[in-house]
Amino acid sequence: MKGLIFLTALLLLTPLCQAADYKTILLVSVDALHPDAVSKENSPNIMYLAENGAYSPFATSSNPPKTLISHTVMLTGLQPLENGKTDNAWQVGEPRVSKPTLLSAAKGRGYETCLIYSKQKLGYLKNSSTDTEIFAKDDAVEKTAEVLDTSKKQFIFLHISGLDTEGPVSGWMSEEYVDEFRFIDEQLGALFKKALKSPSVLIIVTSDHAGHDKIHGSDHPEDFKRPLAVFSSLKKITHIPDSALKIDGLKKYIEEEF
Structure with missing residues (x-):
């Protein structure tokens, strides 16, 4: 609760202006997060950003x-x-992504870029525009906090695992799944607190997919669901366009923001 109060104070003290020239951009993907898990009770830190920005389930x-x-x-x-x-x-050792990514766009705009992930196969997403690559299976959030430097112009993509294990083992929205998500949100609260010390910050929290029962990756409608929260310290974001809710539209939306 103390962390959340401090986070609240930082947000209230953050000045608002119109120019979208961010010092810090943080894109967080919580692997296998079902929108139904996102609530004030389960994820107060994510929800506070959402309530001071925009959110869609x-x-x-x-x-x-x-x-x-x-x-x-x-x-x-x-x-x-x-x-x-x-x-x-x-x-x-296998070929990596060949198409330009958000890291490419950020690098082209003068950002130091960081790719931090907790599943080794996401190393596929590293390209020549990636300044820092960290595979952190169990402590990706902590590693991100270490790398985050609010004095630099920095773009960070953070992938967090955990729910992708609890979902298939215990079931999506099971007690174990929700407990894991609460732990993730607590960790993110500390990271957000540091990010909000930046002169200007854009934070996006989303996921790659959800699941149902103990299944994911199927053609079941629940598997396709994702949450999306966007917070800006430079302007009040109150709406996320429909195009950005589609996973292939998020890149363009973020590029337009910074």
Whole structure:
């Protein structure tokens, strides 16, 4: 609760202005997060950002709704047949993403870029525009807090695992699943607190896909669901356009924001 109060104070003290020239951009993807889990009780830190920005529980995944396929669509803005990633696997030493990504766009605008992920196959998303790459299976949020430097112009993509394990084992929206999400939100609260010390920050929190029962990656409607929260310290964002709710539209939306 103390962390949330401090986070609230930081947000209230953050000046608002019109120019969207962000010092810090943080894109967070909580793997396998179902929108039904997002609430004030389960995720007060994410929800506070959402309430001071914009939020939708109606974002959608790629087809198929699988981790690497979905994240590749998210970062390239291209569907699988367009971006070339139609399977859900990657090993170190294999070719990486060939299409420009959000990191490419950020690098082109003078940002230091960081790719931090907790599933090794997301190493596929590293390209020549990636300044820092960190594979952190169990402590991705902590590693991100270490790398985050609010004195620099920095773009960070953070992928967080955990729910993708609890979903298939215990079930989506099970007690174990929700407990894991609460822990993730608590960790994110500390990261957000540091990010909000930046002179100007854009924070986006989303997911790659959801699931149902103990299943994901299928053609079931629940598997395609994603939440999307957007917070800006430079302007009041009150609406997320429908195009940005589609996973292949998020890249363009973020590029337009910064």
